[in-house]
Every structure is written in structure tokens, then in C-alpha cells.
């Protein structure tokens with residue numbers, strides 16, 4: 492069993508703790524806030540508690556560190572963990588700048604350790620279905636992809652909608668298209684907290700000619716979590732707000748001379764397994780030597796590069 496330590500125990504960390512406690516040997520819990528630690532101690536008495544991250548680094552029996560602290564801390568903590576020879580699962584995004592992410596990827600290769608960014612949606616059975624439909628050729632050539640991730644609140648004061656919401660859709664778009672964008676532009680507005688965009692529209696164009704769009708907002712009457720893929724033969728919608736119809740395939744397309752075809756609509760069965768459980772399992776399998784550990788790190792770097800392009804455009 493892999494020995495795991497989790498750092499960052501406020502909102503998201505406890506979900507990771509719950510899963511890793513079931514799947515691995517939870518040996519450390521770490522947070523700067525003693526109150527958080529005390530609350531967790533009652534539930535996980537077998538784990539050692541500390542406010543000092545160095546205690547995890549110094550434990551030679553500890554195999555892997557899971558980082559669920561605020562984004563600006565990710566790079567430094569992940570770097571220290573890799574340098575100490577630990578496998579690392581780090582919440583998205585692992586770094587705020589492409590150059591830092593490249594450094595982490597190189598360090599993981601040098602140390603022969605896993606560096607897995609927590610892009611949860613890439614383990615969602617609905618998103619995996621989208622990938623299958625594209626890879627099998629069922630949709631035909633993909634023409635465009637767009638995501639809507641909008642709702643009212645929670646309005647954050649320290650992280651804009653691109654970094655908080657957009658990183659999810661960006662990871663999915665790049666996973667589906669498997670290309671780096673040649674153009675990534677973003678426009679937004681900050682109506683509540685000055686300088687922190689609460690509404691952002693993004694446009695991406697890829698070398699293959701495919702295009703993508705993301706609408707990200709905390710100021711919207713709808714709650715939407717959708718990703719639409721338009722192919723030459725069929726179109727498909729992933730809707731994470733739908734309890735049962737997560738993926739809908741439309742036999743709709745335009746023929747070579749522009750004639751429109753609209754046929755059957757189908758709803759493939761999608762596994763109801765918890766994406767977070769699948770994500771944590773995948774990390775442990777990587778630590779165990781299964782799959783291609785360099786791919787998750789490289790895919791994470793692609794997301795940070797695109798985020799950087801979009802951020803430069805938004806603030807340019």
C-alpha cells in the first residue's frame with residue numbers, strides 16, 4: 492500500500508483525504524491551521540498531524556504527497572516534494588506560469604516520480620465518452636468545441652473566473668483535441684471585485700483549424716456545466732447538470748453542399764462512478780508503475796501554457 496500525506500484540508504482537501512484513506516495508507520495530514528487539523532484528527536486518528544510541511548518531506552517512508560492548498564502555493568510545495576523524492580498529486584493548476592510548470596515536469600522526469608495535476612474532469616466517465624466518440628471517428632472530423640461553465644456565485648476576490656472555472660474546461664478541450672492552441676484570446680469584465688474578472692469569454696484556434704470557445708461566469712442566471720463537440724457527421728453534448736443524460740449524441744450535420752441533416756438523438760449509458768475516486772485510483776496506479784506517468788505531467792503543462800496565453804490576452 493502506498494503511504495500518502497495530504498496537505499491543505501479546508502474545502503477540497505477533505506474530499507481527497509476521504510478517497511485516499513479508502514484506497515491507500517493515509518499516514519500524514521498537514522495544514523497551517525491547527526483547527527483544520529483538529530477536526531480531521533477525530534476522523535482519521537491513525538494519521539499523523541502536522542502544521543509543518545517539512546515533516547512530510549523528512550519522512551522516508553512516505554511515498555506520495557497530495558497538495559490541496561491555494562493555487563499560488565502549488566509550485567513551491569510540489570517542487571519541494573519532488574526534490575524530496577515523493578510522487579506528487581497537485582490540485583489544478585500546479586503552477587501559475589508555464590516556465591514554472593516546465594521546471595516541475597523536468598524535475599519529475601529527473602527524479603523518476605509521478606507529477607499528476609488534479610484535472611478532475613479528465614476522469615469523468617462522461618468526458619471519457621466524448622473522447623471515445625471522437626477517437627472512434629463516430630463524430631467525423633471535429634470542427635469546434637465549446638464549454639459553458641456559468642452560474643450565480645461564488646464570487647471569489649482572489650481568483651478570476653478564468654483561473655477558477657476555466658481551468659476545468661480548458662483541460663477538457665485540450666484533452667479532446669490533443670493540440671496546443673496557436674491562438675488563445677480572452678475578454679472579460681470585473682464588475683464586483685476590481686481587477687478580478689467575474690465574466691470571461693475565451694476563443695482558441697488550433698493548428699488543425701479546429702476552434703474552441705469558453706464562457707465562464709459567476710454572474711449568470713443559468714447554472715450550466717456543458718461541453719459541446721460539433722463533428723462533420725454527428726454532434727455531442729456533455730451536460731454535467733443532468734443526473735442521467737450526461738451525454739447526448741445528435742445525428743445532425745451539414746452535407747458537402749450545405750444541405751442539413753437531422754436524424755436520431757441517442758443517450759449512451761455512462762458509468763456513475765465518482766470521478767474523484769477514479770482520479771485518485773489513477774494516481775495510485777501511476778505510482779504503482781502503471782500507465783504513462785510522463786503524459787499526465789505533459790498534459791498539465793499544456794493546460795498551464797494555454798492558461799498563460801489566455802491570461803496575457805485578458806490583461807494585455
Ligand SMILES: NC(=O)c1ccc[n+]([C@@H]2O[C@H](COP(=O)([O-])OP(=O)(O)OC[C@H]3O[C@@H](n4cnc5c(N)ncnc54)[C@H](O)[C@@H]3O)[C@@H](O)[C@H]2O)c1
Pocket residue numbers: 498499500501502503504521522523524527542544558559560561562564582583584609610611
Ligand atoms: N478539482 C476540483 O474540482 C476542485 C474543487 C475545489 C478546489 N480545488 C482546488 O483545491 C485546492 C484547494 O482549494 P480550497 O478551496 O480547498 O482552498 P482553501 O483556501 O479553502 O484551503 C486551503 C487550505 O490549505 C492550507 N494551506 C495553505 N498553505 C499551506 C501550507 N503551506 N502548508 C499547509 N497548509 C496550507 C490552508 O490553511 C487551508 O486550510 C485549490 O488548488 C483549488 O483549485 C479543486
